[in-house]
Amino acid sequence: MIAPIMYTKSLALNQAKDSIIEKLRSHSKTFMVYANSSEKDTFQKMAEEYSIASKLRMTLIAADGTVIGESSMPMDQLSQMDNHISRPEIVEAKDENEGFSTRYSNTLRTEFIYFAKQVDQNQFGFKYVRFAQSLKSVENLASKYREFYYLIIAIIIFVIIVAWFVLKSWLTDPISELTKAANDISQGDLKRRVAIRTGVIEIDELADNMNKMTIALERGYTGIKRMEKVRSEFLGNVTHELKTPISSISGYIETLLEGAINDQTVNVAFLERSLENAHRLEELVTDLVEISRIETGELKMNFEYFNVFDILNNLTKDAKQRNTNKRIKIDLDIPDKKLFIYGDKSRLDQVISNLLSNALRYTDEGYIKVKANRRDDEIVFSIIDTGIGITQKSLKRVFERFYRTDKARDRQKGGTGLGLSIAKHIIEAHASKIYVDTVEGKGSSFSFGVTTINPEV
DSSP: OHHHHHHHHHHHHHHHHHHHHHHHHHHHHHHHHHHHHOOOSSHHHHHHHHHHHHTSEEEEEOTTSOEEEETTSOGGGGGGSOOOTTSHHHHHHHHHSEEEEEEEETTTTEEEEEEEEEOOHHHHSOSEEEEEEEHHHHHHHHHHHHHHHHHHHHHHHHHHHHHHHHHIIIIIHHHHHHHHHHHHHHTTOTTOOOOOOOSOHHHHHHHHHHHHHHHHHHHHHHHHHHHHHHHHHHHHHHHHHHHHHHHHHHHHHHHHHTTGGGOHHHHHHHHHHHHHHHHHHHHHHHHHHHHHHHHTTOOOOOEEEEEOHHHHHHHHHHHHHHOOOTTEEEEEEOSOSOOEEEEEHHHHHHHHHHHHHHHHHHOSSEEEEEEEEEETTEEEEEEEEOSOOOOHHHHTTTTSTTOOSSHHHHHHSOOOSOHHHHHHHHHHHTTOOEEEEEETTTEEEEEEEEEOOOTTO
């Protein structure tokens, strides 16, 4: 604390000295103008009058150092004054044109600041003009400077204190909150959010980005948990779906080995059922491989520009041949036989075949209609039936793997529970979506669109 005060005193004193020296220098220039136009009879009169006007001690010195005018001494005592040629300010002025010094005056018995300037003796009649001011005035000026500096220091300290509180409010507290939030998040609290607004763009952006990161982590974690659940359900479903036909085949074979093989009626029936289950098992494995390839991105689509009429016509005929229920009518409704689309022919064949199989499986009477209509730059396909429909609860899950709206009917009439899921992925690979419109007890309509634009043209 003492060091800054001492430094302030020294700074004030130096600045006061500099200010007075500049003042003396300015008076020396003014005096030159005055002396040039003065008509005074003696140098003594000139020094006395200018001293009264400027309130400064003034000395006029000849080239040899003789004092020829001194405002603080009577003219009759000038001869008693020492020669000034060796005075520090005169020595410096002789070499540098200007000179100054601070020293004790033996004549007036007090400390002065002296400023001397060399002039043209031929023009003015003297070689050096010297001004002096008592150090008491320097101390007074320095005191004023010190008061000013102390005021500035007090203001600076006040500003620093205020700035510290503002900084604490704007930066320190928010940064502490961000640090605490980061620690909470690292401990697994993904619900943690940072609610701070400082007005400092960088910190506010950091808080926003931390919240976005936490939301993304929470969604990712939720997604992982959901995927784990789906994976667990999928493995359970696969196990169950594989176990059912395998158990049936195993049971039939065991029965045959126990003696039923000798019964012609029984062994044929059991072998036929075993074959049906083997086909079902083969179909299930094929669908599992298919959906695995689709979801891992290994299934490559072969896009081409083709007329879809033949596919729809052939699939409708196949469905009619497979239909053993005379109470169901299957129709193809296509107003235009030239329906060119850009897509994977075999995969779209697979989608429509799956949708037709579903319609046959869930329709007991009425009709199944296959439609294709042009709408803007796409062909919209629809498979409409008057079957049992889908409940609102089941509608949300109808495209999930192994999800069945009627499990007993599905197993009785075939189906792996993967057909709609595969269809959904294939249609999405065509940059489209598959939609369901259903009324429970009245039927369902599955529809999707495929572009007619050929990018290769």
